[in-house]
Amino acid sequence: MALAKTVTRVIRLEHPVINGFKEFIMRGNVIDLAVAVVIGTAFTAVVTAIVVNIFNPLIAAMFNAETLAKALPIALGSGEKPPTILLGAVIAAVINFALIAAVVYFVFVLPLNKFKESQDRRRSAGIPAAAVVEPTTELDLLTEIRDLLAKNAAADQGPKH
Secondary structure, three states: OHHHHHHHHHHHOOOHHHHHHHHHHHOHHHHHHHHHHHHHHHHHHHHHHHHHHHHHHHHHHHOOOOOHHHOOEEEOOOOOOOOEEEHHHHHHHHHHHHHHHHHHHHHHHHHHHHHHHHHHHHHHOOOOOOOOOOOOOHHHHHHHHHHHHHHHHHHHOOOOO
């Protein structure tokens, strides 16, 4: 009998661990993280394409090599096929890193820092960061009209000379 209850709970996915997992997945942070990973992957492909197809051939041409990965080889021995260190591949990785760092800084970090500075200046000057404008509802408009009519009626019935 206990086994049947356990199987039923597992089939219905009502186990506390499963419920906790469902809550974890449904949090906004997990969705944001997934979006960031997908965008990061696409961004990596773009930067890699730029490095492999533009910068690597330019640098390889300077070293008269077929590709940057094969540029600046250092043989570690002699013989038919000695082990070789390919400094060009390391240079390509450093260029790739520098490009990614530059794009992250100039596209994300710098604009966000400028925005934060402007918000801090507004706060220090006493200007609200964002003027909160309440949406006007029909009830608000009707209340305003009523108050104006009452004010005008009181003014009309005031003392007459």
